[in-house]
Amino acid sequence: MSPRISELSVGDVVSERTVEVSRDSLVRYAGASGDFNPIHYRDDVAGSVGLPGVLAHGMLTMGIAAEAAIDWAGGAHRVRDYQVRFTRPVVVDPETGATLEVIGKIGALDTEAGTARIDLTVRFGGETVLGRAQAVVSVD
Amino acid sequence: MNPAIQGRVYPPSAPYLVGREKVREFARAVFATDPISFDPDVAVAAGYRDVVAPPTFGVLLQEHALKQVINDEEAGIDFTRVVHGDQRFRFTRPIVAGDELTAILTVTSVKSIGGHSMVTADTAISDGAGDHVVTATSTIVVRGDE
Numbered sequence: 001m002s003p004r005i006s007e008l009s010v011g012d013v014v015s016e017r018t019v020e021v022s023r024d025s026l027v028r029y030a031g032a033s034g035d036f037n038p039i040h041y042r043d044d045v046a047g048s049v050g051l052p053g054v055l056a057h058g059m060l061t062m063g064i065a066a067e068a069a070i071d072w073a074g075g076a077h078r079v080r081d082y083q084v085r086f087t088r089p090v091v092v093d094p095e096t097g098a099t100l101e102v103i104g105k106i107g108a109l110d111t112e113a114g115t116a117r118i119d120l121t122v123r124f125g126g127e128t129v130l131g132r133a134q135a136v137v138s139v140d
Numbered sequence: 141m142n143p144a145i146q147g148r149v150y151p152p153s154a155p156y157l158v159g160r161e162k163v164r165e166f167a168r169a170v171f172a173t174d175p176i177s178f179d180p181d182v183a184v185a186a187g188y189r190d191v192v193a194p195p196t197f198g199v200l201l202q203e204h205a206l207k208q209v210i211n212d213e214e215a216g217i218d219f220t221r222v223v224h225g226d227q228r229f230r231f232t233r234p235i236v237a238g239d240e241l242t243a244i245l246t247v248t249s250v251k252s253i254g255g256h257s258m259v260t261a262d263t264a265i266s267d268g269a270g271d272h273v274v275t276a277t278s279t280i281v282v283r284g285d286e
Contacts, residue, residue: 019171032162032169034200049220058224063170063196070194075176076167076234077186079195083228083277135195 002074002140008106008116015068015104015118021056021090022097029060043094056090056098061122065133068104069118073137080115080138085131090124100124107134114138141257141282142216146250150208153243155268156201160237163193170194183236190237197235199227202263202276205245209261217259217282225258226279232272240268248277255284 003014026040035057038045046054062084070076092098100122107119120133160180167177175182176192183191210219235241242265249260263276 025169025171029169032166034203059196059199059227060170062227063172063194066195067170067172067174070172070174075174075186075192076172076194077176077183077188077192079229079231079234081228081230082195083226085226086224 002078002138003072003116005109005111005114005116005139008109008139010106010109012106013103014072014106015102017068017102019064019100019102020097021060021064021092021100023054023092023094025097026054026056026060026092029057029063033057033059035059051089051091053091053093056092058086061086061090061100061129062133064100065102065120065122065130066135068102068120069135069137072104072118073116073139078137078139079135081136082134084120084133086129087131088124088127088129090129098124100129114140141250141259142214143250143252145209145212145215145247145259148247150205150212150245153201153204156204156241156243158193158197158235158237158239158241160191163191163197163237166197166200167194170196180237188234188236193235193237195229195231195234198229198263198265198274198276201241201243201265202278205243205263206261206278206280208245209247209259221283223281223283224278225281226260226277228277229274230277231274233274235265235273239273241265241273257282257284
């Protein structure tokens with residue numbers, strides 16, 4: 001079941017979730033994506049290049065944020081266009097991890113194309129980590 | 141960093157065969173739960189041959205293509221100074237298990253801003269029939285000397 005465009009309005013909150021990212025999540029994403037940059041799993045390497053700690057892959061944050069729009073739209077096949085700007089790093093503590101708050105709102109509706117633009121906000125430690133995060137999804 | 145690489149088109153990647161288990165593995169890694177990325181029956185019912193990859197899956201092909209630019213001596217990019225700035229995926233259709241994909245990267249823009257360089261590249265991903273699937277657009281920032 002996909003949302004019906006006639007029942008939607010710009011500004012509607014369509015998704016609100018909290019995602020706990022741990023070091024395990026980073027290792028899992030490294031393996032799945034093939035991005036084995038050690039700043040995503042080694043504290044010593046992250047420290048040596050001046051980072052505040054091990055960082056989540058930007059593409060992992062992008063992938064997690066998309067799921068808010070996908071679950072609402074009814075599947076990954078409904079995504080037509082998806083873009084983000086990486087604005088702040090997500091530092092993942094070895095013990096407590098990192099908590100991401102994801103909110104998806106309808107930013108625009110295109111009745112002719114049968115699409116909704118979901119504007120995604122991702123916060124970590126109270127600050128947004130993605131800019132202009134927009135997923136255009138098809139709706140019924 | 142050499143601005144003359146703007147417009148450069150790199151050779152196509154070797155074909156990448158999208159595996160069902162790879163799609164599931166990637167989907168788990170991005171915390172996906174929708175069954176279309178895990179259950180072939182659900183995907184078939186929705187009109188796809190097999191499980192559907194999450195939208196950022198194309199990064200696997202993009203990373204490989206971007207390495208050609210970063211390793212291109214003429215481009216003069218110091219990879220230790222590279223930061224990911226922007227990312228976009230524009231779909232003709234989703235990536236599905238069983239696809240044999242080829243990527244062709246074009247450097248669309250090289251800009252210099254405040255001592256940093258910004259390189260934007262389009263990675264056009266096509267299937268075995270040569271039909272367009274998705275274009276991944278990435279902007280990387282190469283930090284200048286501080």
